[in-house]
Amino acid sequence: MSALIWFKQDLRLFDNQAVSQAWAHHDTVIAAITLTEETWATHDWAPIKRDFYLRRLNVLGEELAALSVPLYVLNVGRYEHTAGALCKFAKEHDVTHLYFNRELPFDERKREAAVSSWLEKHEVQVHISDDVVAVPPEQVKTGQGDFYKKFTPFYRTWLKVLSEHLPTTPNSLAAKGPACQFSTIESSGNRKDSSAWKVNSDDVLAQLDEFIEERVEHYDEARDAPNRDGTSSLSAHLEAGVIGVKTVFRRLQTLSPDFPFGLNKGAETWLSEIAWRDFYQHLMWHVPRLSQKRAFQPETDHFEWENDQEKFEAWCCGKTGVPIVDAGMRQLNQTGWMHNRLRMIVASFLVKDLLIDWRWGEKYFMSNLIDGSFPANNGGWQWSASTGTDAVPYFRVFNPYRQSERFDPEGKYIRRWVEELVEVPSKYIHEPHEYLKRHKSSSKYPAPIVNHAQQRDLFLTKFKRVRNDS
Template identity: 50%
Template structure:
């Protein structure tokens, strides 16, 4: 009986349970990837993310062929066409069992249910694993048997489950006889060069080793300073599954024999970031409306947002007149990545200072981020907008100037991305307008809104909804 693996957001060989189980027979399995470029477009995938995916797919195809497994990449524009395309693939290769790693957003779940129904008509089994998470949805439950709606108790229980499950040996396959890689088809999707990010599983594993070996000890303090390279920069690899969460977690085992407990602060903080990633995927699984552009707190969908296209455009282009906000947005549109502290600052500013619907910002981030992950991005935006589960309280409105002073005290990050402010003295860099007015030339924009006024406007608007 021929086995197959259908790759999706799991573009790796190590710690890939779907691949591992597909390789249990004596004969090499066949592998397939469907490039659903029209659905990606509908899901707001960034051109730079698609380019990065394509480069990682090429690397995976070579790695697989070196191990005797042929990966076919087929252009199938929409998710709705995948069930028929996979059935055709199985018929061509006489496949009787297909192995996949689960995905949890609504469109993906519906696609997989349709696939299972179509394959069952041909007596083909669909075997599903949870290779994209450390702990599968349903394994982390409250005492009442419900899913967690708050992160802190989720994180606590999630760690207990990891401890109970114990440390697994790395999932590695035994190579088959080497075959020739087929190459990739031409992708009809606009792309943006991602070559600043090295592609391939070995590159990702190298970055993981470098981070855990040299930087994770400073992670707790360094991760909030955007001028420093204090984050792991692994999010783009995790989003495509080029490195798996099992591999990332195993790298932290060295710091504590009681893993996931007893970790030093830097490693513990990074594990908490992995927990946030899983929390948002669990929520996607249990709360389908999150996949439909709806808030977790249903009553907040009645907020009267401002339809201010000019303010939104200025935010998109990094022309708000708030230096730290503009620096973040320019980093995003230029590089396809933004420092996490800046994601919070810019999101908070759009929603709470400009009173623009968070869904517009959510879509804009996805359209530009190389590490765009729908569950994490949606969760982050709902958190910032105070409409999600466990969200920041609505009355907590970031003051962008104070955030700037705290996290970019010397203005290094601002000067790197907002070139109009390169000559501004540090004393004025966070709010340069009075200093700039004294200069003969000034090409930096005026503030789009006054923060104090905007804060009161947001609180008044939100209270009306909260008080019903």
Template identity: 50%
Template sequence: MRQAIWFRSDLRTLDNPALFDACNGEQPPLAVFFACCETWERHNWAPIKIDFLWRNLESLQQGLAEKGIQLEVQLVPKFSQVPGAIRQFCHENHVERMQINAEYALDEKRRDAAVEAVLSRDDIELVRHHGNVLVAPGQVRTQQGEYYKKFTPFNRRWRQVLNEMNYGEPLQAHSFEPVIAKGLPNCPGKSRDSSHWVAGEQEALGKLGQFVGHSIENYQQARDLPAQTGTSQLSAYLALGVVGPQTAARALHSMSPEFPFGLPTGADTWLTELAWREFYQHLMYFVPRLSKGESFQTETDRIQWLDDDNAFQCWCKGRTGYPIVDAGMRQLTSTGWMHNRLRMITANFLVKDLMVDWRKGEAFFMKHLIDGSFPANNGGWQWSASVGTDAVPYFRVFNPVRQSEKFDPDGDYIRKWVNELKEVPTKHIHWPHSWLQQKSSNNYCEPVVEHRFARERFLTRFKQVKHG
């Protein structure tokens, strides 16, 4: 039987159940990837993410060729055109079974359902695996058989399921006689240089090994300090599936025979971050309206947001007058990545200080992030805006100056990204305006809003919605 694998957000050979299954026959499987640039643009994919994707595709194509598997990359502008393209691919190559790793957002689910309908008419089997998550949606249920709406009980049950899983040898796809890689078409659509992120599966595995072997013990403390490199730096690779969650879990498993229990504090904290990643994917699966720009807490869609484009542009450009917020936004637009603590601070500020609709911030992040993942980005924004399933309580409004003092105490992160504040003493760095007024050359922006006033404004509007 001729088999093929359709790659999507799983650009790897290790721990890839769809590829592993496709290699079970006597002849090498075929492999295909459809570049849907018009749909990616509609989904707000960042140009830097597209560039990083293309570079990882090149690496994957070479890695597959060494295993005797030819990867063909086709330019198919829209998801709606994929069913026809995949049917033609199967006919031309006499494919009888197509293997995929499931994706859970609404457009992706609809695309896959349309593909399955087209292939079934020709008796071509579409086989789904769940290689993008450790635990498939539906495997983690409440005692009433429902999906979890709160993270903490989800995390508890998710870990119980992990405890029952087998962490033996990694899934290594069978190799065949090597072939010569075809090469890729030119990267379509807008792209932005991503070369400061080294592409490829081996690089991702090396980063994982380095992090687990050397940095993870300090992760709980260091992950909240943006001036340090205290995070795993794996998010961009996880978003494209260049490294899989199974590989990450196996690396942690080696640290505790009772995995996922008994882990050192840093490793346990990182596992919780992987749980958040899966929680948001499960929610996408069970709650389709999240893919339509709707809040999980439906009553919060009645909030009267301010249509203040000037305030929004100040936020986008990192010119709010709040140093920690401006540093985060400038890091994002300069590099295509932002430290996670800053994602929370900047999101909270946009929604709660500026009263700007969270969906605008969600789209802006996706348009710039190299690690943009729709489930995680949507979940994070709904959490910050207090409109999501497991949202921060609405009355919890971050004070940006206090956040700055706590997480960038010496101001090193601020000085790195906000050039106008390089000379400000540490004593004044978190709120430099009084100090700057004494200087003849002050080109830092004035505060776009007064925090205490903004906090009360937000709370008043939110209470009206929550309590009628």
């Protein structure tokens, strides 16, 4: 009997249920990856995310080869072609068992269902594991058996389930034979250099350990300061499955014998962020329309967006004339990543100041983020736009100038990314235009493209109308 491990968004050997199951029950194991570059393009994969994924995939291939497990690359183009390609491959390699970790969004579920159906018809046993989310969606339910639409009660139940299913230490993986050869995987698709992000397993685990040991204690205070190194910077690794959430939990267990309870404030806050990740994944499972460009609150789909193309392009380029917004967008464009506080600020500005459809911003983020996660990105944008479940109330409109003063008081983050404002004193950095005018500056920094107070009132008026008409 031979086993095939199908890798997708779980590019790791350590702490991977599908891998562990295949390893434990079969002497002969092979692995495959189905590259779906056409679907990646349809799903707005960023060039830097593509590069990161393929770099990590090559590391995984080397790790597998060292254990005598070959990694086969199937270039199938689109999700729809995956089932046929895997079925053909299974026949050619006498595969009797398929192992993979399931994914929850709509298109991924369709793909997995087709694969399972095809292979089972050809007498291949399919073994599906849950190792993308921390807790499967079937296990987090209300007393009435429904799914949670609010995060706080979801989180309470999520913690309870987690406490009852604490992660155990994974078994080590013994080599299946002598090392085999692995050829580097190339891609013809558009790629952007991601070399600033680690992909070697030991390096990533060391990064996790460093964060847990030295910085997680202050995460609750440091996470909102964009000029501080207060976050884990592991979002891309979690998205690609370079590390798994159970590995994270085992590290957090060292901080409290009562894990997931009893953590210090910083660690508890970070754990809640992982729960938010599960929350948005679960919503994709329970509410398929979220995968189809629809709002969680259907009535908000009737909001009449202005969708001014010039203003949208100014937002994309970081030339809105609002320093904190421009700093965030320039960081995104240059590095493929943006601080989470800035993601909220720029999203609120696009939707509630510029009155541009949140789906435009959602697509732009996915097209540029190295850690672009469809569930988390969709959930974050619907939260900001007040169209999602447990979203920020529509009447809460971020004032970008006050946000800037609060979270970047000295303007260090702004100066780092907006070079036109390098010489502006901290006192004026958040709203620099009068200062620039008074000092006859040669700076080419643009004037604000909208008046925040006026746009806030306009947004509230239009949103109230939608609510009243529903």
